[in-house]
Amino acid sequence: MPDPVKMKKFWTVLLTIVSLLIGGGLFSQTAAAADNGAKFTIKPIYPKNQLDSSLGYFQLKTKPGSTGKLGVTVANLDRSQSRKIKVQPVVATTSDDGQINYTPSNSKLNASAQLELPKLMSKAVTVKLAPLTQRQVTFSYKIPDAGFKGTLLGSIYALDETASNSKAKGFTINNRFAMALGVSMTTNPNWVVSPNFELGDVAARVVDNQPAVVANLRNVAPTYFRGMNVKTDVTQKGESKKLYQARLNDGSMAPTSNFNFRVDTKGKAIPAGDYTLNMTVKVGKRTWHLTKDFTVTAADHDKIAAKIGEKQPNNWLYWLIGILIILLLILLAWTFYRLGKKGGRKDDKPTQDKPEDH
Structure with missing residues (x-):
């Protein structure tokens, strides 16, 4: 049995709140934070090339060679504690459950991928927010001169790195909350690309x-x-x-x-x-x-x-039975051979002719 004291040091639960469902609506960041216990929110600041400001996530039409900025507002909802929030662009992947994943992942895109969203954007930013304060975080991006085909998909992902320990049944649980705002970029939203x-x-x-x-x-x-x-x-x-x-x-x-x-x-x-x-x-x-x-x-x-932990069949028993059968066959063959040889000797014994009476 594992030592409960040692388990306390390593028991960590990552609770991820993905507030984006592209094409299926968006949960309110404030409601999600309140319902799930998170002490912060992020909200989009829409640029001019946003296609629809009612979506709740970024859906951008870009031009080859163009530059732009994406901004989010990060707010600390905690009334008593400062919070440390890491905000970064993330590429969308597919989880092994067969669903789009907007959180950081070790999964790599296919070799057919032309670009990855984070590689077009500036690096991660970590902000420290005093209680009940907010701050704007901005990322810049540049579209290649040749543009790109189809859609680039990802998110602006925010992770609360503030320590927040709680106890449950003798274990210390470190709750780390996260939120993601989807980002979809295209150079031609009317150009339909079929999956393959x-x-x-x-x-x-x-x-x-x-x-x-x-x-x-x-x-x-x-x-x-x-x-x-x-x-x-x-x-x-x-x-x-x-x-x-x-x-x-x-x-x-x-x-x-x-x-x-x-x-x-x-x-x-x-x-x-x-x-x-x-x-x-x-x-x-x-x-x-x-x-x-x-x-x-x-x-x-x-x-x-x-x-x-699957038990393997006792193959040695089958080998032993096989060896015994072979030995028995050899013994039987040798016995029949000896009996046959003795019988041959008897049949080959010469007979003496009796003298004839004259």
Whole structure:
């Protein structure tokens, strides 16, 4: 059992409030902060190239080679404590749950990505706010002379770095609250770019202590979308029987992003062999069929089984039985050989003729 005293030092819960839902409305920052316990808010300061000031997030039309600024107002709602807020531009990615993610992530965009929003903008800013005060934070950006195709998607992400400890059942919990305001940039909002999909690596792995087949699904187009449905199955290579199946309903993906789609293998390590993953992706009225073969080696199976604590069959018993059967067959063969040899000697013994009477 872990030591509760040591656990207090490392037990940290990150509570992230993403106030943006692009295309689906925006929660009020003040209401979100009050309902979830956050002691700060951020609100957009719309520039002239904002397409719609009622959205609650940034939706900008830009021109190739142009420069501009994005501003947000950060407010400390705490009446008694100063707060330290880090504000930074973040690129939108896709989480492994198949949803657009506007928070910092280790996930990388596809090689097809032309640009990333944060690389066009100035660096992160950390502000210290006295109780019940606010401050404007501004980021500058520059669009490349060649412009870009499709949409750049991300957020202005604010993280409260102020220590805020509370206790629950003997543990010290460090609550860290965050908020995100979406940023969408395009050079031509009327230019519709359709999504396009590819399958990356497919392999057997362990995810959240559960065995699974993991397929990397890539949106290689510079566009984001919602309402994605994914249906996947795994078969033995060359066969049609579905061994494992999984679905995703109402998913979403960021531009030129990818995520790892998981197909559970019924709680057991997938046996060694050759397999085929079949995936159907539907967005709107369009459908994509993706297929990829993959191999699970004996070493892969054993590694996964060891990680999940799956008991291995007693193969030594089968080897012992096999060896005994072979020895028995050898013994029987040797016995029949000896008996046959003795019988041959008796049959080959010469007989003496009796003398004839004259």
